[in-house]
Amino acid sequence: MITKIKAGVIGTGHIGREHARIYSQLPNVDFVGIYDADAGVAQRIAQQYNIKRFASADDLVAAVDAATLSTPTSTHFSIGKLLLENNKHVLIEKPITDDPQQARELVQIAQSRNLVLQVGHIERFNPALRALEAKLTRPKFIEAHRLSPYPGRSTDIGVVLDLMIHDLDVVLHLVRSPIIHVDSVGVAVLSKGEDIANARIRFANGCVANLTTSRISPEKMRKIRVFQDDAYLSLDYQNQSGEIYREVQRQITREAIPIEKDEPLKLEIASFVDCVRARREPVVGGVQATEALIVAMQITDQIAAANAGQPGGAAQSPALQQVASATAIAGV
Numbered sequence: 001m002i003t004k005i006k007a008g009v010i011g012t013g014h015i016g017r018e019h020a021r022i023y024s025q026l027p028n029v030d031f032v033g034i035y036d037a038d039a040g041v042a043q044r045i046a047q048q049y050n051i052k053r054f055a056s057a058d059d060l061v062a063a064v065d066a067a068t069l070s071t072p073t074s075t076h077f078s079i080g081k082l083l084l085e086n087n088k089h090v091l092i093e094k095p096i097t098d099d100p101q102q103a104r105e106l107v108q109i110a111q112s113r114n115l116v117l118q119v120g121h122i123e124r125f126n127p128a129l130r131a132l133e134a135k136l137t138r139p140k141f142i143e144a145h146r147l148s149p150y151p152g153r154s155t156d157i158g159v160v161l162d163l164m165i166h167d168l169d170v171v172l173h174l175v176r177s178p179i180i181h182v183d184s185v186g187v188a189v190l191s192k193g194e195d196i197a198n199a200r201i202r203f204a205n206g207c208v209a210n211l212t213t214s215r216i217s218p219e220k221m222r223k224i225r226v227f228q229d230d231a232y233l234s235l236d237y238q239n240q241s242g243e244i245y246r247e248v249q250r251q252i253t254r255e256a257i258p259i260e261k262d263e264p265l266k267l268e269i270a271s272f273v274d275c276v277r278a279r280r281e282p283v284v285g286g287v288q289a290t291e292a293l294i295v296a297m298q299i300t301d302q303i304a305a306a307n308a309g310q311p312g313g314a315a316q317s318p319a320l321q322q323v324a325s326a327t328a329i330a331g332v
Contacts, residue, residue: 004030005089005276008064010057010079011071012036012045015093015120019068022269024049029273035060061086066116066276068269069093073157077102080117084109089116089276091269094169095161095296096289103293107286116275118268118282119289121169123222125267128235128242129170131259132226135244139174141227142209147217150190158193160186160300161293164213168199168299169284169292170224177205179295186303189216199299233257 007029009019016036023031033052036042046053054060057079060067066089069079077097083090084106096103096119110117123129144167151162179201186197196214203209222237235242235257242257275282 003277004028005065005273006030006032006063007273008032008054008060008067009034010036010060010067010069011093012038012042013070016068016070017045018265019070019091019269020045020049020051022266023068024051025266026270026273028277032063033060057082061088064088066090066272070120073098073161077106080106081109084113084115084117087113087115089272091118091120091272092289093120094122094289095119095157095165095293096286097293098157098161100290100294100297103286103290107290110286114279116272116279116282117286118272118275119284119286120268121166121284121289121292122264122268123166123170123237124173124284125264125271126237126240127259127262127264127267128237128240129224131242131257132224132233132235133174135231135233135257136174136226137228137230138205139207139226139228141207142171142174142224144171144209144211144224145221146211146213146223147219147221148215149218149220150195150216155191155193158186158188158191158197158300158303159195159213159215160197160199160296160303161193163215164197164199164211164299165292165296167211167213167224168295169288171201171209171211172291172295173288174226175203175205175207175209177203177207180204182295182298182302184299184302185306186299187307194300194303197299197303201295 007023009016012034023029031051033054034042035054035057042053061083068091070093076092080090080092146163181202184199186194189195195216199211201209224235226233232245240259240261244255244257246253
């Protein structure tokens with residue numbers, strides 16, 4: 001096992017700066033440096049952590065074993081491919097790309113070179129979700145709300161790829177059944193793409209998920225509720241709190257779910273580092289991220305078609321048919 005990995009960050013915007021902070025704190029990491037197209041921003045962060053500011057992405061790639069990629073989504077494929085083809089392990093911020101075929105290509109490169117390709121679906125590392133999974137049996141209905149004020153960033157993509165994709169990944173992980181129907185609506189308010197979206201997803205095993213996302217809300221909210229035969233579970237990702245409701249002797253009881261709070265991003269990056277050191281499969285690899293991306297693209301296509309006055313996407317579109325299994329995606 002590698003004792004320490006040389007790590008870097010490409011893209012030091014809002015989330016990239018947080019990756020830099022955490023890499024600087026991890027004991028199994030030699031935090032080499034960063035690259036950002038904005039040299040002034042990069043220089044300030046480099047001075048803060050006493051690391052190198054690289055003049056180009058190529059220079060950083062040559063100096064590291066692994067890197068976080070937190071640039072705009074449209075650049076994920078080209079820079080991710082650069083890293084992988086130079087035999088570097090990669091943690092790409094979500095979404096993996098904005099094109100499923102490009103995502104598959106990154107997966108194939110990583111698999112062929114035995115490299116770790118992890119994608120930043122951070123809620124999978126939220127202690128609240130881990131607590132929910134311990135209580136989960138067979139979900140029958142899932143409702144998720146993810147609301148935030150207008151961010152002024154990540155507006156190169158709509159709210160489905162920006163925010164809802166977190167909930168799509170979680171729901172696919174919890175339900176583990178083929179999708180048979182998707183019905184979506186959404187509207188643009190301040191951006192070119194949709195700022196508010198709702199998707200209702202029906203699975204082959206009977207489960208239904210209803211997801212609502214907005215990035216023009218006056219309040220922040222990240223909640224999920226799961227209904228199953230024996231209980232109803234309510235979780236708050238933001239506050240890392242949860243409750244479970246059960247029927248006991250014809251009365252509904254409420255019980256707090258014990259959650260050991262921690263910083264999800266720190267857990268995510270530490271897990272990535274451990275996977276690189278031990279050459280293990282990541283919690284959210286390229287295959288799972290591609291599955292979530294395919295569904296997200298189906299939703300955005302439906303919204304775009306509806307807003308253009310065209311018929312909505314078919315329930316069994318080619319995109320949804322590709323979500324049948326991780327094996328199908330990995331083997332394309």
